[in-house]
Amino acid sequence: MTALAAIPAAADTLRDALVAAYKTNPALAADRAGVRALDENVPIARSGGLPSVRATGNYTENVLSSGDSLFAPAREAQAGTQLVVPVYTGGRVTGSVRAAETRVDAGRAQLRGSESDLFVGVVGAYMDVIRDEAIVALNQENVKVLNTNLEATRDRFQVGDLTRTDVAQSEARLSIARATLDQSRSQLIASRENYVRLVGNPPGTLETPPALPNLPAASDDAVDLALKNNPALIGARRAADATRFDVDVAKSARLPQISGVAGGSYYNYLGSYGAGTGVRPDQSGTAGTVGVQLTLPLFQAGLPAAQIRQAQERRVQAIDQATDVERGVIAQTRSAYAMWKSALQVITSSEAAVSANKLSLEGVRAENSVGNRTILDILNAEQELLNSQVTLVSARRDAYVAGFALLAAMGLAEARDLGLDGGVLYDPTINFNRVRNRIGDWSTGPVPQAGGTSTVGTAPQDATVTRPLDPELNQPVDTTTPNPAGVGK
Structure with missing residues (x-):
């Protein structure tokens, strides 16, 4: 999606919002930490096939001994070391390593899915703010129009051109419009707070987002791409692949285990051996x-067979879960495609409705001036225009969000697809390559620190309109002068 990359690096663009969320969102940072934790399963699994060395030591005081134990030492110190080298583990280590590596692949795919889901949320929040600002502006304009209408109606009532009923209708419609304005303002505040939650900073004057590229021509084309590229589906399939190695690991419990063993020991009686006998035997040694240790399981009360059956059923579970994810991806892709196409049609219809309602309102006002239309007709025409304008604004938001969700379902809404390069991309392979061959017991990681940022210091959002209203949506205020001659009475 090079279109997003082509946006100038200015504040409050969609690309800037995506970059900010990518760098500071705590949910995404947590998922990255989860993948790094998965990386450690590989050296953990490898450790089962590597040599291990252990040392032991003890000190003993013999506080009670029989009378004929003349040479029994009163105290003793011992130290020893043992080296164990696994030679054959029945495939347990190999299977464990392969399972761990496959689950790392699954985790990376799921992280891609987390990125994509976050971006879908950011695009939705971005478009929500734009939509709700426009709706607030439309309602503000509507209140202004209705207020002007009410003043004109009262003036015409004073000269006997209209009735008290006309005034009451104008007053009621204005009161409703003010309540609707208050509701739209609260919705704008909620959308801005959701934007802060996802992006990490408040929205300013948001620019119109760029057109979405690479949208499919048909639903089947979208599904084909989704079945190949959807990260959630790739992750589920790799998780199912890992269970095949789990079965091999379970089978290894029935096979022999062979290890090479070498050890050394040292003892010292600390001068207490033979004390008081006049004989001074060696006090230390x-x-x-060096040897080979063979462990041959003969009977384990059905434990390995149960573990094998368990691993096999978990493999079936993982395969069916991958199939379930596949179904979900197909449904999600087709639904997003249908919503996108439907929203495009709604946009076309709404644009025509807005144009027609503008002409209708102008005509109703003109006809009212000659007595062929009532005040209620004007109020209804104004409401119809407002409804069509709100529908158009909402449809534009819905089309863009559905189109982006469709790209996400096809696996085309990740950081590299969106052009979020320039040093900010997170590479999960760096940590994996750093830790996979580590064998030191003291090579720990850095002190844990939060990857996301807090929004505690963010100021509460308000309902200020920062974007100019689209000229296509402008509704001119009725400034028609009262009719003092009483035409139409």
Whole structure:
């Protein structure tokens, strides 16, 4: 999606909102940490096939001994080391490593899905603010129009051109318009707060977003791409692949285990051996051993068979879960495509309705001036125009969000697709390559720190309109002068 990359680096563009969310959103940062935690399963699995060394030591005081134990030492210190080298584990280590690596791949795909979901949310929040600002502006204009109408109606009532009923109708419609304006303002505040939640900073004057590229020509084309590229589906399939290795690991519990073992020991009686007998035997000594250890399971009360069956059923579970995700991706893609196409049609219809309602309102006002239309007709025409304008604004928002959701379902709404390059892209392979071959027991990671930012210091949002209203949506205020001659009475 190079179109987003082509936007100038200015404040309050859609690209800037996406970059800010990508860099500071705590949910995405948490998912990245989860993938880094998955990376550690690979060295954990590899450790089962690598040599291990352990040392032991103890000190003993013999506080009670029989009378004939003349040479029993009163105290003893011992130290020893043992080296164990796994030679054959029945495939347990190999299977565990492959399962861990496959789950890392699944985690990366799921992280891609998290990125895509976040971007869909940001686009929705961005468009919500634009839509709700326009709706507030339309309602403000409507209140202004109705207020002017009410003043004109009262003037015409004073000269006997209209009745008290006409005034009451104008007053009621103005009161309703003011209530609707208050509701639209509260919705704008809610949309701005949601924007802050996702992006991390308040929206300013948001620019009109660029056109969405790479949208499919048909629903089937979208589904084909989604089945190949959707990150959630890729992650589910890789998670299912990992369970095949889990079955191999479970089977290894029935096979022999062979290890090479080497050890050394040292003891020292600390001068207490043979004390008081006049004989001074050696007080210390060393020993060393080298050998091979074979463990051959003969009977484990059905444990390995149960673990194998369990792993097999979990594999079936994972395969069916991947199929379920596939169904969801197909439904999501087709639904997004249908919503996008429907919203485009609504835009076309609404644009025609706005144009027609403007002409209708002008005609009704003109006819009212000669007595062929009532005040209620004017009020209804103004309401019809407002409704069509709100529908148009909402349809434009719905079309853009549905189009972006469609790109996300097809796997085309990730950081690289959106042109969020320039040093901000997160690469999950860096941490994996850094830790996969580590064997040091003391090579820990950095002190844990939050990856996302807090919005505690963000000021509460208000309903100020910062964008100029689209000229197509402008509704001129009725400035028709009262009819003092009483025409139409």
